[in-house]
Amino acid sequence: MAYTEQEILTGLAEIVNEETGLPTDSVELEKSFTDDLDIDSLSMMTIVTQAEDKFGVTIPDDEVKNLVTVGDAVRFITGAQA
């Protein structure tokens, strides 16, 4: 069964919290991973890898640079479930 966008956001927030210690409620759709959440490229890859496991999707390396905001990631994962 596909995850809803809200479930993906909640799951991503947990992954970001685990990787960076940031509170889960700071992980909002419009936040930029780099500029707002101060997540560097290696941490981003950890988050991507864990998101792949959690949601059962594949996020190609070339796609990661397009995931600027949390909303970008939520939308990509939503689409990739299909």
Next chain:
Amino acid sequence: MTIQLNQIQPVAGTRILGVGGFRGEQVVDNEAIIGPIQSSDEWIRQRTGIATRRRANPETSILDMAVAAAGESLEAAGLTADDIDVVLVSTVTYFEQTPSLAARLADAIGATPAAAFDVSAACAGYCYGIGQADALVRSGQARNVLVVGVERMSDFIDPTDRSISFLLGDGAGAAVVGASDTPGIGPTVWGSDGSMAGHISQTTPWLELRQDQGEGVPARIAADTWPTLRQEGPSVFKWVISSIPEVARRAVAAAGLELADIDVFIPHQANMRIIDQLVKMLDLREDVVVGRDIADTGNTSAASIPLATERLLREGQARSGQVALQIGFGAGLAYAAQVVVLP
């Protein structure tokens, strides 16, 4: 009539008898290299955990480095060069297609007529070497095998490269593998995935350089066309954290142990962030000793695991008889892991 050939009788077990190391003489701090990459000491420490890296003096050759580490490992093993039947060198920074560095090393230490050959498996090369040495000794094909991982990475770097050059150091690590009544080297879990070869690679193949020169034999390769190493760091990081923990678990299981039995963890010294992430993902025992030689040696590719091992033993952080999980991974992309009993 079927012809029956004699085959060598295998021996029961093998172990690492001794290790040795050599680090480049120069201590190069972050301040010394940040100019061309417009970086900072803080950025490098935060991204890699590296405070300094070791680089060899100009007059110190890769053979000199290998000889130094080999001599130390023979001494630690209580053996002489006469006891060595195979010399196996893992390197990607020996810039002669032939003869092998191993043959030169065998001659330099007086191990002639030992069989000698080089292995190209980059950062996985030492564990590839230990796997082959174990098989050669256990099959009865060799009494003792000298395995050397040696890299003069400073010959393969571009000071303006922000992808990998600033991580790299020069060093050599060596181990002697021989027979043992008590098995001390677990099965090697190894492999490669050449579909990702481009993630860590030489900037320009040698033949392309030759073609670029036009007619006639080029006198020299200009400094700005000299091939160096590049990597796609985030992609490599993702490959490591998504595939290497499973390789580590398989190596431990293949040795008949549980992760809780591991006393010492010695991963390739690629980047402190990778080491930290692997420790976290493997859920190792809290008191496990972790090799963190990268902080002041840098990433020395094939030399990094034996150098970290040598240091842990020399400084008393680990001791003989402890069970260590060692795992190499890098260009290829190639990987190899095995559990060993420390010498």
